[in-house]
Amino acid sequence: MQKIEKALAVVLGSLLALMVLDVTWQILTRFLPMQPSSYTEELARYLLVWIGLLGGAYAYRKRSHLGIDLLTNALHGNARRVLQIFVVLVCFAFAALAMVYGGTKLMLLTFELEQTSAALNVPMGYVYSVLPLSGVLICLFSVDHLIELATAKTEQPADFDSDVHPYTDADAETQTEGNGQKEKQKQPDAVEA
Numbered sequence: 582m583q584k585i586e587k588a589l590a591v592v593l594g595s596l597l598a599l600m601v602l603d604v605t606w607q608i609l610t611r612f613l614p615m616q617p618s619s620y621t622e623e624l625a626r627y628l629l630v631w632i633g634l635l636g637g638a639y640a641y642r643k644r645s646h647l648g649i650d651l652l653t654n655a656l657h658g659n660a661r662r663v664l665q666i667f668v669v670l671v672c673f674a675f676a677a678l679a680m681v682y683g684g685t686k687l688m689l690l691t692f693e694l695e696q697t698s699a700a701l702n703v704p705m706g707y708v709y710s711v712l713p714l715s716g717v718l719i720c721l722f723s724v725d726h727l728i729e730l731a732t733a734k735t736e737q738p739a740d741f742d743s744d745v746h747p748y749t750d751a752d753a754e755t756q757t758e759g760n761g762q763k764e765k766q767k768q769p770d771a772v773e774a
Contacts, residue, residue: 582642582721582722582727583619585718585721586639586642588750589635589638589639589642589718589767590639592635592641593632593635593636593734596631596632596635597629598631599628600625600628600629600632602622603624603625603628605624606618606621607621607773608620608623619685620700620701621701621702623698623699623700623710624700625700627698627701630708630711631708631711632659634711634714634715635711635714635715635718636713637715638718638719638722641672641718641722641723642718642722652664653665657736661709661736661737662730662733662736664736665730665737666727666731669723669726669727670723670727671732672723672758673719673720673723673724673727675717676715676716676717676720676723677716677720679716680712680713680715680716680719681712681713681716681717681720683712684709684710684713684716685712685713687709687712688706688707688709688710688712688713690698691704691705691706691709692704692706694717
């Protein structure tokens with residue numbers, strides 16, 4: 582999974598760089614005495630769609646999506662694990678049904694109807710192919726997360742970035758130490774005043 586994650590990061594970075602170049606060219610052709618480029622706006626729109634959907638799969642892998650974790654944080658032990666597995670299964674089901682199945686049907690329909698984009702004249706099926714692709718990636722990442730939850734010997738934290746979340750033990754100790762130092766620094770100020 583690490584290789585897929587790294588490859589996805591490289592693809593996203595490349596698409597973003599391409600979009601920056603595309604938009605820069607669009608701006609230059611507007612203001613320099615040249616013929617304004619007709620395809621750059623459409624290309625930027627499709628690149629943004631691809632970055633958004635593939636970026637969503639990447640964020641799912643990194644567990645960076647927004648989530649309401651009040652219930653998960655309130656539960657402990659087996660109840661937390663069951664809830665986490667349920668959430669991952671719901672994400673898997675959505676990705677499989679809406680993105681993979683529905684996206685594949687949409688992609689095949691546009692290929693069948695021979696629908697092309699206005700400026701680039703590219704078959705729209707290629708544009709829509711990002712739906713099943715990102716859905717498959719989310720499904721793979723969900724299976725990996727399920728395996729991780731099922732084989733974990735200790736309680737897994739709620740789905741957040743544990744390095745920056747305020748409820749992790751390491752951060753709580755750091756915050757406690759930091760607050761103690763701040764209080765020590767404030768006390769002399771209060772005494773002097």
